[in-house]
Amino acid sequence: MSLDFLYGWGYVLEFEDEEGLLVKVNGSKRHIRSDAVCAELDGEGTLTVRSIREAIKRKIRISVKSKHGRVMLDPHPLVINQVSKFLNDEERIKVSRAVTQAASLNKLYVLKLLGLKGCEEYLKIERLMDELAKSSTVWGLMSIEAEVAKSYYEALRRIIPSEYGFTARSRRPPRDPVSASISFLNMMLYQICARALRYYGLDERIGFLHEPRGERASLALDLAEEFKQPLVDAAVIPAFTSRSMKKWHFTYSINGVFLNKRGMSKMLKLFRHRLNLRTSKGRLEEQIYLQASKLAEWVLGLRKNYEPFILTLEV
Structure with missing residues (x-):
């Protein structure tokens, strides 16, 4: 199993050509592993369009939770x-x-x-x-x-x-x-x-x-x-x-x-x-x-x- 759990306020999910899919929180970087099946983001933050496209391409589910509720971005929704x-x-x-x-x-x-x-x-x-x-x-x-x-x-x-x-x-x-x-x-x-x-x-x-x-x-x-x-x-x-x-x-x-x-x-x-x-x-x-x-x-x-x-x- 490969699951990435990331928590933070003001995070940004991005994709960079040299570094791949990563989350930036308070000046630090956390890379999402290439073998990840699901990444959970808990808190308040931003997802770039390019990062979403890359996650779908890699077949990585992105679960986003905040005080407003939860949403699942899934390339193969069940x-x-x-x-x-x-x-x-x-x-x-x-x-x-x-x-x-x-x-x-x-x-x-x-x-x-x-x-x-x-x-x-x-x-x-x-x-x-x-x-x-x-x-x-x-x-x-x-x-x-x-x-x-x-x-x-x-x-x-x-x-x-x-x-x-x-x-x-x-x-x-x-x-x-x-x-x-x-x-x-x-x-x-x-x-x-x-x-x-x-x-x-x-x-x-x-x-x-x-x-x-x-x-x-x-x-x-x-x-x-x-x-x-x-x-x-x-x-x-x-x-x-x-x-x-x-x-x-x-x-x-x-x-x-x-x-x-x-x-x-x-x-x-x-x-x-x-x-x-x-x-x-x-x-x-x-x-x-x-x-x-x-x-x-x-x-x-x-x-x-x-x-x-x-x-x-x-x-």
Whole structure:
């Protein structure tokens, strides 16, 4: 993979005969590698017509993000195929079901590793998986998936020490340290998934399971469903069962519970360790990009079915 990420205010994307495609920021130069597939520009800046032509010639996608929104300059846009798949109810339901089933299997796998196989919540998830196979609408899949998630977190209460106050998964805002940690790492995961999707030319706003909504990265939310257990939960759960997360890692207020700088630093370290975990198929972060490539191939019609990421013993 070759991805250039550049951030700056007042940057200029240019093409010079002797130096090629480059970005100038505050008097410095940053060359975009000749083997780059995608270059991300974040901030406020200028793109010259010649630089755009050269990027198209080299088949380099340029993703531009600013406070005004995001635009993708792509010589071979997938968005037409992506919208077509989204508007095809049969295809949309098929990929949404595959994602929700994989996410449910990953939850069962984690519960099994934690010695919770056979508990009430585990058995309920197994029954809900039968309903996933029968559901004929995306809304129905989302409703069942919500029930699966609820049962999963209820099962985790059995092993999370009571002093952390984890009685249920809470969001917007999180009301306990466990939920705060999960929410924080989920956001990190969404960012990586969105970048992987853009790398392969997919528009992260057009989701299949999660309904498109403005600038929300709905497709990144879809992809993240496959990786929450091996990347987020696998970092968070041991940190609390070992009681290594302390009160001073969090900020408590009437608006909720949030990780402070010390807490974020600790969680990010655990998260990066999971990202760099090597399996026979490569690092877990590379698996995210692999799944994004499979999704792009499915959108293009090069794959009949999308095969989601499912946890195995080696992950």
